[in-house]
């Protein structure tokens with residue numbers, strides 16, 4: 001056992017920062033090839049970051065006691081948007097309590113009840129997709145995942161309130177795409193004169209609308225299926241409901257954690273499927289004959305392995321010395337379970353760079369070898385939500401369209417704030433499927449009632 005940090009690049013910190021931000025996966029691969037696992041990188045203004053990708057070490061990391069590692073402190077950069085009560089930013093007791101309050105709202109069974117609303121919104125979105133020309137799917141998928149969160153999580157109905165909040169949040173999320181959003185918040189006095197002043201004003205206007213929504217929903221007390229309804233009904237251990245600020249912070253957390261992630265993951269899905277005719281044919285066949293969803297599930301597991309949009313779980317700040325995978329780490333170091341690297345380890349996944357859903361027909365995803373949603377007591381709260389959403393979107397798109405690739409080469413990666421998405425937005429060519437045009441000409445089925 002050793003308490004020296006694992007080796008890593010010795011190039012200047014600025015160059016490491018540039019490499020990590022501009023070519024994230026290539027940089028990680030190079031470090032692994034050169035230094036083995038784990039390795040340590042150093043980025044401007046941050047403590048040493050240790051990349052962990054051995055499954056036994058990942059298990060130690062996910063199972064470490066809550067007072068030893070603090071993921072919440074590691075995610076402070078999100079605070080200006082998600083607020084201080086956000087489950088993502090809490091640690092130890094407060095985190096466990098907040099997570100317990102939120103878990104029922106994101107339970108798999110609840111998500112199934114939201115599926116008719118998700119289907120309706122998906123069908124409406126894809127109605128507008130152009131045929132027979134190259135089309136960048138990412139912005140369209142962003143619009144879809146935003147709409148799903150506003151309707152299924154915030155519980156907004158169609159109308160002026162939904163339109164105003166959608167417009168303001170779209171602006172806010174566009175800001176999140178800019179490199180400025182990666183900087184720590186400036187001191188209060190300065191924030192009035194930097195470009196961030198506009199961001200603050202926008203945030204204040206959004207908060208006003210969200211607090212009004214919470215107030216209205218509390219008064220109304222209606223029986224609804226959306227996530228906000230569940231959060232309004234949740235009680236702390238002493239029997240008190242969540243405060244308006246807690247509710248606001250968790251709504252914004254769901255938005256930040258669940259919007260861009262799912263949109264990018266779906267963009268990768270269609271980009272990959274367009275270039276993998278055998279997979280696409282088998283999947284389209286399963287969808288067309290309604291013979292179950294075994295291959296669809298395997299395809300989603302594979303895309304989450306092959307192109308994890310969050311290349312690592314939340315950074316965990318070491319608060320007390322801890323041994324992870326036989327290495328002793330001192331307080332102050334940050335440990336990252338690296339999904340990209342473990343998912344591309346040939347000892348675990350033969351031919352790891354191939355897109356091959358069949359591998360998940362033979363074996364279920366492993367707890368410490370398949371970690372697109374992180375793990376342990378911090379595992380993504382919205383995993384079921386995202387999986388239901390992805391299944392609905394893939395089914396709807398493939399039932400309606402044939403996909404073809406655009407350009408000879410697969411899309412490279414591009415960092416969008418915290419996610420890694422296709423460099424050209426998942427550009428594909430859509431053609432109407434013969435069976436889809438037949439069913440469009442038959443009488444429309446009765447619309448299912450919206451969940452919200």
Ligand code: HEM
Nearest residue numbers: 088254257258261262313314373374375378380381382386
């Ligand atoms: C494909 C889509 C998604 C991916 C890949 C993803 C991935 C992740 C990952 C890697 C984490 C960190 C886990 C850890 O550190 O162990 C996380 C946390 C979280 N995610 Fe997701 N996520 C997705 C969608 C969503 C959605 C749709 C929602 C909500 C509607 C959501 C809500 C959350 C929350 C609240 C946390 C914080 C959990 C905690 O700290 O206890 N995510 N997600």
